[in-house]
Amino acid sequence: MQHIDFLIIGSGIAGLTYALKTATQFPDKNIVIFTKSNEDESNTKYAQGGIASVLDLKNDSFEKHISDTLIAGDGFCDPEIVALVVHEAPGRIAELIEWGTRFDKDFEGNYDYGLEGGHSQNRILHYKDITGLEIERSLLKKVNATSNIEIKTNQLAIDLIVNPINNTCKGAYILDLNSNTVQGYHASVTLLASGGLGQVYKQTTNPSIATGDGVAMAQRVGALIKNMEFIQFHPTALFHKAFKPSFLISEAVRGFGAILKNKNGEEFMQKYDERKELAPRDVVARAIHHEMIVTQAACVYLDATHLDKHEFRKHFPVISKTLEEVDIDFTKEWIPVTPAAHYSCGGIEVNQHAESSIQNLLACGECATTGLHGANRLASNSLLEALVFAHRASLQNKKLLENACSNVINHTFLQPENHHNIKIELQTIKEELQEMMQRHVSIIRSDKGLNQTIERLQFLQRSLEILYKTHPISVTLIETRNLVTVALLIANQSLKRKENKGTFYSESLV
Ligand SMILES: Cc1cc2nc3c(=O)[nH]c(=O)nc-3n(C[C@H](O)[C@H](O)[C@H](O)COP(=O)(O)OP(=O)(O)OC[C@H]3O[C@@H](n4cnc5c(N)ncnc54)[C@H](O)[C@@H]3O)c2cc1C
Structure with missing residues (x-):
């Protein structure tokens, strides 16, 4: 197995920021970003509104941004995390600007702060209505100019490699979509920055890559997953x-x-x-x-x-x-x-250093849940969260490199021989799942709808596991398997929630 010092899954704002920070800390270590499509394909690229931060201290204050975030989160935010993110925001934004990101200014040369729902002040930095594209452009430019970072495109992470004896992540299996071969990579530190899961719904603003792969991979190796019932629907698609x-x-x-x-x-x-x-x-x-x-x-x-x-x-x-x-x-x-389904407030549970419950497995960005958003994300807080936690994750690198033990796990990824084409079966499963989630597990839920959905999803999951064991893997097979896993997490955690809060609303609880 090839060895990598820092293995990153995902090339959105979270993965790219962590890579840049890590490259500066460790110029002699190798950092490899695996991304399943083109280098810029991500939720980040489609972000329009902007990124929230208190920069105008004459008219705004950290206390107001904290209060707005807590109100939106409907009592479910972690106040310590909210304060930490809001206070660290200006420093992270300054770095982003230094790395070449542009934000709109007014005639006098001051930043043109926008206003969005739930914010009591204009504090949204934006670049026209293509803020995400601008951030992605500037980060990729810097990453591509950094000699110890390599971006590998069309590389789909399938599963994490974890040593069960010491609960430590040792890397990942990756499907190379160019050669259709699977390769295991041994890594000292692994970061999941795989983004959202909007594709679990029929109507979503998320691009086709948003299939919840990181959350599903983490769940399969036993990482703690939290708050999946809190799916934010954007009101105006x-x-x-x-x-x-x-x-x-x-x-x-x-x-x-x-x-x-x-x-x-x-x-x-x-x-x-x-x-x-x-x-x-x-x-x-x-x-x-x-x-x-x-x-x-x-x-x-x-x-x-x-x-x-x-x-x-x-x-x-x-x-x-x-x-x-x-x-x-x-x-x-x-x-x-x-x-339309827009943002997952829940995900892989991490502490304030972006560490998951698995040793040497970090997670940040939309696939993680930090405590910032609670039951409902405040607009333009997610790009910010990704920046802050990518930075915080990088501060753990030295410790994690010391933790990483060198013993290699020798697994082989076996691929069954079977030439039966299952594309149509997989497409049918995916469409049924999206339809069901849209109908029973979206803006208004009920115990009856959730129970029906869970029963059917469990059946689909069993069918998919059989297909997975008996057929060569493909993008559609891996993604559909992951979609069913995250759909079940959302439905099961919804059924356990006994109080309507934020984005979660069940008519059975009224
Ligand atoms: C239309 C739209 C508008 C938005 N507007 C805003 C806004 O104005 N402000 C705001 O704060 N937030 C906004 N958001 C949310 C925000 O864009 C995302 O939460 C944020 O960009 C997530 O960043 P990320 O780095 O975690 O994930 P992403 O940017 O989604 O990146 C994930 C990366 O992981 C890769 N990947 C996924 N699975 C695998 C796998 N198995 N193997 C290899 N690679 C994989 C993807 O290809 C991608 O490169 C918006 C989202 C959308 C969809």
Whole structure:
């Protein structure tokens, strides 16, 4: 088995930031990032709104950002973690800027802070409506210029290698999608930075890579997984059949003044929350869901017709262009929107140093749960969390290298011989799973729906395990297996939750 000092799974903001930090600390160690698609394909790339941080101390304060995060998290945040992230944010943002990330400024050269739901102040740094793309661009540029970091694309991590005797992670098995061969890599330190799991739902803003692989891999080796019932639905994804995944109409559009209306043209948010359009996402998503039911409509609408069209286009160039492409003239007509699965607040449980319950296995970014988001993530806090925890993870490197013992585990990854094509079976399983999760395990859940879903998912999981043992592995087989694993985690942890909190709502508990 080839040896790697630092093995990273994922090339979004979390994986790239950790790689850069580690490369500076250990210029003579090798750092390899495995990523299953192109180097920039990630949830990070699609982030629009921005990244939250208190930089304007004249008008804002750390206390306000802390308070907004705690309110959104609905009593489930870890206050110590919230304070730590908010206080460390300016330092991490300064590094990001130093590494070449651009953020929009006003005419006077000050940062143009945006406002999003749940924030009591304008504090969102953004670059037009493509903040994530800009962050990904700048990080990749720096990573590619760093001699001891290698990015291997089209490399799908299948499973972690763990020594059960001392509960220590020793690396991972990777499927090379170019040669279709599996290779085991022995690593001193392994970081899971594999992102989200939105693909478990039929309607999601997440790209096709977001199949919960990291959480599923961690679960298979016995790592603690927590808070999976807290799935955030973004209230306003564009309702249009041309987009799969759903195209996001950023919260910043509501921050800019767009108003939600039902199909009868009635404004409705005042009935649900005094913060109206800028209430936290769980509140807005449930309000929209309710309006869609009572008006028997497939969507609601965002009215931006009263807004300055030049300013709108300047702030939201990609959104404006995308709407034009599908013949929606936002200056004259309302934009059809519907909620879509967006963000997983739960994941691999880590401590404040990004350490999981498995020795020498770190996790950060969307695949991890740190205590920051509680039952509902405050808008634009997730890019920030990934930055802060990637930095904190890197501070553990010295200790973890010392922990890493050199004895190699000699496993062989056996591939069965079988030429039967199972692509259609796998596609059918995936579609059934997404449909079921959308219907029974999304914005409004019930014990009955959860029990039915769990029973069916357990059956699908048994079928998939048979396929996995009897057929050569493929991307679809691995991802579908992971999707079923994370779907079961979400459904099971939902059934255990006995109180409606944040993004979790069951009508059986009312
Ligand atoms: C449309 C959209 C808009 C958003 N807007 C915002 C916003 O404005 N502000 C904000 O704070 N957050 C936003 N978010 C959330 C935020 O983008 C993500 O939470 C964050 O980018 C996650 O970063 P990450 O590095 O953890 O994961 P990702 O950026 O998703 O990266 C995961 C990486 O892991 C790789 N990977 C996954 N599985 C495997 C495997 N098995 N083997 C190898 N590689 C693998 C992927 O290919 C990818 O490179 C948005 C999300 C979406 C989808």
